Amino acid sequence: ETGVTQTPRHLVMGMTNKKSLKCEQHLGHNAMYWYKQSAKKPLELMFVYSLEERVENNSVPSRFSPECPNSSHLFLHLHTLQPEDSALYLCASSQTPRGSGLGSPLHFGNGTRLTVT
């Protein structure tokens, strides 16, 4: 048990579908993240929610839409995805101090393996 739970573990969707990935953290952290992990590439930060502020990676397409209703829950809404979006999507959380860099390591969930057909 990692303290960060992601559902579903596996998802297959067509390019016209709409789906959502869910993440819940039980660690009392104040920041949550979405990362994308593709084969042979470094983990890529997609979105950060920290202290009620959202930060985006400007290279993330608009077909990915995050939602963070509170500090424990994070969603990634998906619509009209492309086959190249197939990857492992990882959620993470951390305790981040105000006004500085990372205060503690990120704790990751086990990811959602997404396949776009």
Place this chain on the structure above:
Amino acid sequence: GESVGLHLPTLSVQEGDNSIINCAYSNSASDYFIWYKQESGKGPQFIIDIRSNMDKRQGQRVTVLLNKTVKHLSLQIAATQPGDSAVYFCAENNRGSTLGRLYFGRGTQLTVWP
């Protein structure tokens, strides 16, 4: 942009031997470094971290060494076990990073032979 890389993509060791996994970074402002282990089908798992005001930090069977002069980081695993087989990532952060962004290397696949 940030650049965090690994010298070797794969490493094979005999059970019981010590393993050393290396990592290079390019940002001299990096001040916090983390090693992660990722097993098949799982997310990255925190192993050990080190801040730039330290050169060495030890955990259970693991030691991280930081050489800021040459911007090099290493993870040493003592008495490597089959359960240590996984992909190991180094990651770095600096105070100028937006909201605690971590930059990851591509990873080293460690295989431990019995």
